[in-house]
Amino acid sequence: MKVLVAVKRVIDYNVKIRVKADKTGVETANVKMSMNPFDEIAVEEAIRMKEAGKATEVIAFSAGPTQCQETIRTALAMGADRGVHVVTDGELQPLAVAKLLKAVADKEQPGLIIVGKQAIDDDSNQTGQMVAALLGWSQGTFANKIDVADGSVTVKREVDGGLENVKLKLPAVITTDLRLNEPRYASLPNIMKAKKKPIDQHKPEDLGVDVAPRLKTLKVEEPAGRKAGIKVKTVAELVEKLRNEAGVI
Amino acid sequence: MDILPRPPSPYYTADHDAFRDQLRRFVERDIAPFVDQWDEAEEFPRELYKKASAVGLLQMGFPEEYGGVPSDGFFRIIASDELARAGSGGVNASLMSHTIGAPPIAALGPEWMKRKLLPEILSGEKISALAITEPSGGSDVANLKTTARREGDHYIVNGQKMFITSGFRADYYTVAVRTGGPGMGGVSLLLIERDRPGFSRTKLRKMGWWASDTAQLFFDDVKVPIDNLIGPENAGFNGIMRNFNPERIGLAAGAYGFAKVCLEEAIDYARQRETFGKPLIKNQVIRHKIVDMAMKVNAVKATLEGLAWRVEQGEQPVAEICMLKNLATTSLEFVANEAMQILGGAGYLRGSKVERIYRETKVMSIGGGSIEIMKDLAARQMGL
Numbered sequence: 001m002k003v004l005v006a007v008k009r010v011i012d013y014n015v016k017i018r019v020k021a022d023k024t025g026v027e028t029a030n031v032k033m034s035m036n037p038f039d040e041i042a043v044e045e046a047i048r049m050k051e052a053g054k055a056t057e058v059i060a061f062s063a064g065p066t067q068c069q070e071t072i073r074t075a076l077a078m079g080a081d082r083g084v085h086v087v088t089d090g091e092l093q094p095l096a097v098a099k100l101l102k103a104v105a106d107k108e109q110p111g112l113i114i115v116g117k118q119a120i121d122d123d124s125n126q127t128g129q130m131v132a133a134l135l136g137w138s139q140g141t142f143a144n145k146i147d148v149a150d151g152s153v154t155v156k157r158e159v160d161g162g163l164e165n166v167k168l169k170l171p172a173v174i175t176t177d178l179r180l181n182e183p184r185y186a187s188l189p190n191i192m193k194a195k196k197k198p199i200d201q202h203k204p205e206d207l208g209v210d211v212a213p214r215l216k217t218l219k220v221e222e223p224a225g226r227k228a229g230i231k232v233k234t235v236a237e238l239v240e241k242l243r244n245e246a247g248v249i
Numbered sequence: 250m251d252i253l254p255r256p257p258s259p260y261y262t263a264d265h266d267a268f269r270d271q272l273r274r275f276v277e278r279d280i281a282p283f284v285d286q287w288d289e290a291e292e293f294p295r296e297l298y299k300k301a302s303a304v305g306l307l308q309m310g311f312p313e314e315y316g317g318v319p320s321d322g323f324f325r326i327i328a329s330d331e332l333a334r335a336g337s338g339g340v341n342a343s344l345m346s347h348t349i350g351a352p353p354i355a356a357l358g359p360e361w362m363k364r365k366l367l368p369e370i371l372s373g374e375k376i377s378a379l380a381i382t383e384p385s386g387g388s389d390v391a392n393l394k395t396t397a398r399r400e401g402d403h404y405i406v407n408g409q410k411m412f413i414t415s416g417f418r419a420d421y422y423t424v425a426v427r428t429g430g431p432g433m434g435g436v437s438l439l440l441i442e443r444d445r446p447g448f449s450r451t452k453l454r455k456m457g458w459w460a461s462d463t464a465q466l467f468f469d470d471v472k473v474p475i476d477n478l479i480g481p482e483n484a485g486f487n488g489i490m491r492n493f494n495p496e497r498i499g500l501a502a503g504a505y506g507f508a509k510v511c512l513e514e515a516i517d518y519a520r521q522r523e524t525f526g527k528p529l530i531k532n533q534v535i536r537h538k539i540v541d542m543a544m545k546v547n548a549v550k551a552t553l554e555g556l557a558w559r560v561e562q563g564e565q566p567v568a569e570i571c572m573l574k575n576l577a578t579t580s581l582e583f584v585a586n587e588a589m590q591i592l593g594g595a596g597y598l599r600g601s602k603v604e605r606i607y608r609e610t611k612v613m614s615i616g617g618g619s620i621e622i623m624k625d626l627a628a629r630q631m632g633l
């Protein structure tokens with residue numbers, strides 16, 4: 001069984017996000033970029049499946065500008081076997097990525113697609129669900145634990161108020177939650193070896209996908225700054241404020 | 250956080266950046282949260298060696314057939330730089346002691362030794378240390394006094410070694426001994442395993458590098474097979490010399506990394522701390538201090554990377570490497586001192602990175618060739 005994992009290049013989680021002066025988006029020039037942390041979890045899970053003999057090949061997919069190759073290389077250095085890069089410079093919305101993933105899945109015929117539940121840049125939480133719908137496959141979102149069996153997969157899902165077990169027929173789409181696993185480091189030997197692993201490149205047109213955005217961003221603004229707190233003089237005053245102003249007791 | 254966005258560099262490739270990324274995570278997750286605890290305990294867990302091997306830290310620059318990863322000097326600079334971010338020189342010194350203990354084995358050791366020892370060391374199973382310095386002196390290496398007297402197919406080793414990093418826990422010691430007459434022509438390198446009868450050690454307590462197990466070693470009629478010779482008899486000085494350039498570049502890279510940490514800590518603190526009703530950083534005196542600190546850090550970085558590049562081209566710029574080591578370590582002393590001043594009392598408290606780095610500046614300008622010895626060597630190389 002092949003496993004297709006999607007890896008998105010996002011602004012590193014350590015970076016303090018700044019809004020562009022013209023309010024059209026956030027500043028990405030000279031900003032450190034990394035693999036979306038949820039996607040790292042997806043890569044790790046796929047590699048573990050391969051190590052456990054449940055997957056035969058792990059393919060890392062990314063869509064975006066040339067630099068996305070670095071993100072794919074990181075996945076390869078972690079242990080993925082080869083990469084697929086859809087090269088495109090414009091804005092990519094979840095639907096476009098889902099269509100690209102479907103096109104690649106049609107060619108590669110994976111038994112599983114694993115993607116992060118969301119990317120830490122736009123927090124859309126849509127791509128996995130959309131690609132499942134486009135392919136007509138079962139989906140197990142927010143995975144906390146995954147067990148692959150013959151022809152099916154059991155996914156323990158993180159849902160409000162607890163965990164839910166679903167059994168899906170393969171092929172299926174799974175999105176990862178934070179507690180699924182702890183991704184490994186890409187070691188120096190593997191970084192060196194990753195250079196020799198192949199990355200196929202396609203343009204969206206080659207795959208017959210129109211990636212033009214369907215949604216328009218009107219304006220991006222910083223969240224309002226937090227107002228300074230005040231110091232209360234007595235416990236009585238604190239209790240009074242908690243009761244009457246904050247309304248929490 | 251880099252002070253300025255990383256400008257394009259002729260030295261670093263995507264592979265370097267990828268390695269830096271992974272190391273940063275490793276240091277943030279597996280080292281930084283524990284350094285205070287390890288420092289106070291004067292020890293870190295042995296399993297850290299295995300974790301370091303899992304990221305590829307230990308294998309850098311060693312041949313692939315013995316479990317290493319051939320990699321250029323910039324990977325080692327990145328490693329020193331990223332390890333420095335945790336702010337504990339002691340952890341780094343012991344964790345990486347094989348970078349001075351094992352290269353003579355890889356370069357000059359007999360085949361059996363390379364096959365057996367290097368994979369164990371590079372996988373983090375076994376610890377390697379280098380023992381040159383003696384109680385009677387470290388600068389004057391050619392006059393070392395530990396003797397190895399030949400008896401049949403063994404040497405009988407007698408003497409002491411001093412200030413040996415990883416000296417308490419190491420499994421394999423690369424030891425400089427006198428097998429011949431006086432001077433550098435009588436020195437050999439000998440592998441001595443920790444469990445040989447007559448070999449004992451005591452731990453030394455120090456000003457800094459607490460997490461590192463620095464020890465004094467005692468050899469009392471220790472019987473060592475002649476197969477343990479690393480390189481030809483009486484040619485040990487060659488092995489010792491080969492270590493010096495990479496060790497000094499590594500020390501300079503570490504000093505650069507620690508100086509950068511001090512600079513970042515000072516900027517952060519000066520931004521947050523308010524005195525006389527305004528942030529500390531609004532005072533010109535403080536801002537100027539910070540610019541002076543940044544200037545030194547940048548000068549070290551430029552010199553370091555330029556020289557590392559020349560070494561990659563096959564040059565051995567000995568005089569410049571001596572000067573680099575002095576530039577880097579004296580800059581660190583300056584920057585740590587200024588950072589401590591900016592942090593005031595907060596910097597003086599245990600648990601602050603600046604406090605530890607400040608205490609650990611001196612070992613950098615003494616170990617691996619002291620400032621004076623570096624100047625002497627540079628002067629000789631310059632034909633002065």
Ligand SMILES: Cc1cc2nc3c(=O)[nH]c(=O)nc-3n(C[C@H](O)[C@H](O)[C@H](O)COP(=O)(O)OP(=O)(O)OC[C@H]3O[C@@H](n4cnc5c(N)ncnc54)[C@H](O)[C@@H]3O)c2cc1C
Binds near residue numbers: 618
């Ligand atoms: C924490 C720590 C870890 C160490 N780890 C190791 C290790 O793993 N392995 C190892 O072999 N060694 C190690 N060393 C030893 C280190 O390399 C020596 O301390 C160093 O070489 C200096 O030797 P010394 O301390 O004997 O000083 P000395 O050689 O006695 O010198 C004392 C002072 O006199 C100066 N001086 C000496 N000769 C001259 C001269 N001709 N002209 C002008 N000034 C001179 C020196 O610069 C120094 O300032 C370590 C030291 C420390 C502190």
